[in-house]
Amino acid sequence: MDSLINAAGRALAAGDPLGALKRVALRDDAPALALRGIAMAQLGDFAKAKALLKDAARAFSPKEAVARARCVVAEAEIALVSRDLGWPEKALRAARATLQSHGDRLNAAYAGSLEARRLILIGRLDEAERLLADFDPAPLPPVARVAHELAAAGIAVRRLRTKAARSAFGRASLAAYEANIPALKTEVEAASLVLNTPVGRLIARGAEKALLLDEVEALLGSGALVIDACRNVVREADAVVSLATRPVLFALARALAEAWPTDASRELLLKRAFRARHADESHRARLRVEMGRLRAELAGLAEINATSAGFELAPLKAAEVVVLAPPVEEEHGAVLAFLTDGEAWSSSALAIALGASARTVQRALEQLSGEDKVQAVGRGRARRWMMPPVTGFPTVLLLPGPLPTD
CATH class of the missing domain: 1.25.40.10 (Tetratricopeptide repeat domain)
Known part of the structure; x- marks a missing residue:
């Protein structure tokens, strides 16, 4: 040279x-x-x-x-x-x-x-x-x-x-x-x-607390029964029950965990799982069926008992029941989680990273753009999507890939 x-x-x-x-x-x-x-x-x-x-x-x-x-x-x-x-x-x-x-x-x-x-x-x-x-x-x-x-x-x-x-x-x-x-x-x-930034929220006994990464690690190793709303799984030490493809069951599990140690009313469970404003007998029958399915999924971790008002969660070994939730929860949180890294993403790259269809990601971006939460730069194949970093909304727990014990 x-x-x-x-x-x-x-x-x-x-x-x-x-x-x-x-x-x-x-x-x-x-x-x-x-x-x-x-x-x-x-x-x-x-x-x-x-x-x-x-x-x-x-x-x-x-x-x-x-x-x-x-x-x-x-x-x-x-x-x-x-x-x-x-x-x-x-x-x-x-x-x-x-x-x-x-x-x-x-x-x-x-x-x-x-x-x-x-x-x-x-x-x-x-x-x-x-x-x-x-x-x-x-x-x-x-x-x-x-x-x-x-x-x-x-x-x-x-x-x-x-x-x-x-x-x-x-x-x-x-x-x-x-x-x-x-x-x-x-x-x-x-x-x-x-x-040094909160990556999750602990919801337990009616209170909420922001958690740092090391606190989330300690929580998952504490032996508590954790309803993990970042991955849609139920965890207790090394035991993991995935409900990622069962959104109704996970919604019921989370509602029961947030009500613990008391029971959750049937009205609350119907609203959280089925979004039913006015429950009728068909809704109540479906609730009983879904509770039976959830009871079978969590058989090694907890019992689900019927009460006069609703249902209660009774862990078999754990002394505590908690919910681990993302720092911010909204409909397209996973898309926003990737965009908070400050880089400009194409919709096709987001689809690859999320494991979703390109059209699904495009619809999410269009909706977020209409709400002024993301912005597009460029046109056609050169179009990229980005947003300024949001304080308290890091991506860690929403990104793909297994956590310990997965």
């Missing part, structure tokens, strides 16, 4: 995209195109960055496999930042394999961390964890260590391993300060806020 290419590369490594562009802005050779693409990505012009990197990959000769693979990794990073989750992961895996086979351990490790962070976003935590386990981040440069530790922290947060998450964020912070790149420091600081 010539001196200008080397100088531009050093400027980009130091987080100075304008300094890099001063050196290669007028050049159209393959290395310059690649560096220009990375610079435009650092400046936030992702569309231009992707176009330049594609041109660079085509400009490199077939013998320059490592250079081509690096362009693919850079494209993948732009796709991750711009929440283009439909970007072909096979291309990234192939690029990582190429880099490994040619001894470029640094960029191979960085490609692995990018792949892991994408897997985390779509809830494939086991795959992400296995991927990160293959790398020792200690010998890596600071920027690559930050990417690795943020991925490790993301897994720990979603698995409610608060101590491990705090350690990973600490290592990421040290690496970011060692790199001395302001944008990197800001990214780590913003990501670590989840440890």
